Amino acid sequence: MAIVHVPPQMQELTGGLAEVEAEGNSLRRLISNLDTAYPGFKDRLIKDDLVAPGLAISIDNVVTSRGIFAEILEDSVVHIVPAIAGGH
Amino acid sequence: MSENFNHAQIIKDPEDNYKILGTRPVRHDGVDKVTGRAVYANDVQLQGLVEAAILRSPEAHARILSIDTSEAEAHPGVLAVTTSADFPDLGDKVANLGEGPVNLAHLAANCLAKDKVLYKGHAVAAVAAQNVHIAREALDLIKVEYEPLPVITDALEAMKDGAPLLHEGLLTNLVPGGGKAETPSNVSDHHHFKRGDTEAAFEAAHIVVEREFTTQTVHQGYIEPHAATAHWNQDGQLTVWASTQGSFSAREQTSEVLQVPISKVKVIPCEIGGGFGGKIPVYLEPVAAVLSRKCGRPVKIQMTRDGVFEGTGPTPASFMRIKLGVDETGKMTAGEAWLAYDTGAFPGGVIGPGVMCVFSCYDIEHANIDGYDVCVNKPWTKAYRAPGSTHVAYAIESVVDELAEKLEMDPIDLRLLNAAREGTKRVDGPVYPRIGLIETLEAAKNHDHYKSPLEGPNRGRGVAAGFWFNIGLKSAATAHVNADGTVTLLEGSTDIGGTRTSISMQLAETLGIAAEDINPKVADTDSVGYTDITGGSRVTFATGLAAVEVGKDIISQMKGRAAKLWECEAADVEFSDGVFSQEDNSISFKELCAKLNTTGGLITARASVDPQGFTNGFGVHICDLEVDVETGKVQILRYTALQDAGKAIHPSYVEGQMQGGSVQGIGWALNEEYLFDEKGHMLNPTMLDYRMPTALDVPMIDTVIIEVPNPSHPFGVRGVGETPIVPPPGAIANAVKNATGIRMTDLPMSPPRVHSAIMENGNGTS
Incomplete structure (x- = not known):
């Protein structure tokens, strides 16, 4: 299963866990499964089928531009980070 | 002194056997550029072209009670007048444009104010006329009734309970992924990262240094003012000629602001006289388009220089508190950062990169970072070369230098001991791939500049590192x-x-x-x-x-x-x-x-x-300077920029980026700042009074390119352009400390500020 690092601002959803495991071969499926286990995940991360404004997803230490269709491997490590942007 | 310098050095990858890459052919656009034939946005000439001018707010914060354009419309030679009433209602839609998401209502309201003006210079209306002189005359005939509101220009003041709100319904985004706060405030974003147990780590630390720093609003200072021409044809096709960093982004922004199909908009990118991040957003394009639709003629707008300073997006001013602890060997064990950047008039600034960059050069086990974007009555801040990173590098590199002093360690050795490397986990989570900070620090330590003695009174040497992402x-x-x-x-x-x-x-x-x-x-x-x-x-x-x-x-x-x-x-x-x-x-x-x-x-x-294999860039700068203790003026004597640049495709351009970025960073460090009066009016919106470095202010910048290839690019390319602006303020502050004994914690280190510090600390001479 993929490992998802939960940033402090989201740990209220995971009961304080900073790291959780989830299945899913795409970011969409991964977040859907996370939302089942920890309700609220999807609302925080996805808006209109896109990664929510201001956020970026790092998969295996590379920030993906593939959005919810990004591939997740069995042993992927996922981080939720701020989007690099010059104003929004 | 300068004749001894090796101005450009390349430390090559031993595997490198390219034929073309690494050579220095003449640039393809060189002849057009040096003969003046290159077409910039203000050079565009079309049949029937008319010119426009922008009316800007004299108030820094006010409600717009009414706008009467009737006299201007009746003025001879005037062809069209526009206000935000001509823009469609955009609701609260957010679109992902260019380098990040954009709230379209804010984007449109920044092009032409709606309901409120939020900073002095905020565009309110525009006039198209037979020529720009008539257009400017007509601006005086537009009657705008304002209800002035309390003005706030300082981020810390704007964060206080009871501070006047710029946006009554603004709820803080808790980033990343934290939803929104429940109470309105001027804080648009709060970023938070935490790793380990900082409290215990600071308790156990051998030395802890904690300091507060401030930086001021700084403009990108591109030499070419913004300009755009729009022609809205009778068939509904809109063509825009623009000075932009992204024609497709300008097309998307214009299409979204005007709510016209993207297929109906064509953007022709003209040559660009500098951008540095400031020419990503649109300011003029939708306005010129609406005017063109109204008058049926192509419409050109060029900003004035004060319009550029007051009406476009500089980098934020900041307040930063940095705390860093080390053990007896100098190993960094704990770090804490509390950062507040002003985002200007609208939500969404560059605190995100700030929080991700603050500890990015170092491997720190326990860390805690809080960063805030705060709305104030200043122009809406925008990207400026490594947005958000230069601020924090100034702060953290000053603290690292102070730790080296207390540890009685060479400052590069301390950095080498703690430097991020392949496998280092950043505080925000991701782990570094192959990076070249170690190689860059070693090259700095072995450089002739660092090994040469620096003699003479009131002279000092400083070093600093810096980081920026590539995308x-x-x-x-x-x-x-x-x-x-x-x-x-x-x-x-x-x-x-x-x-x-x-x-x-x-x-x-x-x-x-x-x-x-x-x-x-x-x-x-x-x-x-x-x-x-x-x-x-x-x-x-x-x-x-x-x-x-x-x-x-x-x-x-x-x-x-x-x-x-x-x-x-x-x-x-x-x-x-x-x-x-x-x-x-x-x-x-x-x-x-x-x-x-x-x-x-x-x-x-x-x-x-759509490549995914982008990586990171690191730079290390060495600065020698002399402080005139009578006047506070700082003179840079020698400056060397070293950078892990990946494969330098055209070394001259890499060196040019390193030199140009260094000079911009020197400007941040020594002179550049927006000066505001109590009404929020910028006092220095001209190139004469906004003091950027000239060729007379800086020596030749030595460069060392360290070619650590990016494994994710067939030629090992890394991004180069932004990292060089990051280290200079830290390197210069550290050099000033070594020259005077005074730790300068506020930018810019301008003559009045340095002189005051010298007076307060006694006549600090070394």
Whole structure:
């Protein structure tokens, strides 16, 4: 299963866990499964089928531009980070 | 002194055996640029063209009670007047444009104020007339009734309970992924990262240094003011000529603000006289378009210089508190950062990169970071070269220097002991791939500059490191192979720093031909595939990758043609160093080009890429300076910039980026700042009073390129353009400390500020 690092601002959803495991071969499926286990995940991360404004997803230490269709491997490590942007 | 300097040095990757990459061909657009024939946005001339001017708010914060444009509309020579009433209602839609998400209502309200003005200089109305002089006369005839509101320009003040609110309903985004706060405030974003147990780690630390720092609002200072021409044709097709860092982004923004189909908008990118992040957002394009629709003529607007300073997006002012702890050996064990950046008039600034960059050069086990973007009555801040990183590098590098002093360690040794390397986990989570900070620090330590003695009173040497991300994003390219053996290359990246040539060289290397045999053109949005902005240090990496893919397509197609000539299978044709071969047959690229017309016609190839393998850039700078203790003036004596640049495709452009970024960072450090009065009015909106460095202020900047290849690019390319602005304020502050004994914690270290510090601390001489 993929490992998802939960940033402090989201740990209220995971009961304080900073790291959780989830299945899913795409970011969409991964977040859907996370939302089942920890309700609220999807609302925080996805808006209109896109990664929510201001956020970026790092998969295996590379920030993906593939959005919810990004591939997740069995042993992927996922981080939720701020989007690099010059104003929004 | 300068004759001893080795101004440009390259530490090459030993595996490097390129033919074209690493050479220094003349830039393809050089002749047009030096002869003045290059067409910039204000050079555009069209049949029936009229000119427009912008009315800007005299108030920094006020409600707009009414706008009466009737007298202006009746003024002889006036063809159209517009206000925000001519823009569609955009609700609260957010679109992902260019380098990040954009709230469209805010974008539109920044182009023309709606309901409220939020900063002095905020655009309120625009007039198109037979010429710009008539347009300016007519601006005086527009009657705007304002209800002044309390003005707030300081982020810390704006964060206090009871501070006047710029946006009554603004709820803080808790980033990343934390939803929203429940109570309205001026804080648009709160970023928080935490790792380990900082409290216990500080408790156990051998030495702890904690300091507060401030920086001021600084403008990108591009020499070319914003300009745009729009022609809204009777068939509904809108064409825009713009000075922009991204024609596709300008097209999307204009389309969204005006709510017209994107297929109806074409953006033609003109040459650009600097951008540095400031020419990503649109300011004029939608306004010129509406005026054109109203008057049926092409409309051109060029900003005045004060319009650029007051009406476009500088980098934020900041307040930063940094705390860092080390053990007896100097190993960093705990770090804490509390950062507040002002975002200007609208939500969404650059605190995100700030929190991600603050500890990015170092491996720190326990860390806690809080960062805030705060709305104030100043222009809406925008990207400026490594947005958000220069601020925090100034603060953290000052604290690292102070720790080195307390530990009695060489400052580079302390950095080497703690430097991030492959496998280091950043505080925000991701783990570094192959990076070159260690190599860059070692090169700095071994550099003649660092090893040379610095003698004389009131002189000091400082070093600092800096970090910036590279981004990937999307790029496209199309190539036409010509019968004479040349290749016409169409690409969509606005060329700010010589990227026509750096992209062409990658295609030339792939094809085994000379860089001069590539003829690159920056195409408009109807003529090339989607290409993201020129920004994020991405163009030579990503658009270069598109060119490499184009080259592979060309080779594949030409193998087929060679196979026809030799009556063999294409799979049996080899290609190496510009020569196709099969058994005893061989033909050069140029020779085969001459046979394309008779073997199936000339070849076109194309590629569209969305690369994921972008990486990170690190720089280390060394500065020698002298402080005039009578006046507080700081004179830079010698300056060396070292950078892990990956493969330097065209070393002159890499050196130019390193030198230009260094000089901009020197400007931040020593002079540049927006000065505001109590009403929020900028006091120095001219190049005379806004003091940027000139050639007389800086010595020749030495450069050392350390080529640590990016494993995710076929030629090892890393982004280069932004990192060089990051280290200078820290390096200069550390040098001032060593020259005077005074730790300067506020930028800029301008003569009055340095002189005051010297007076407060006694006549600090070394």
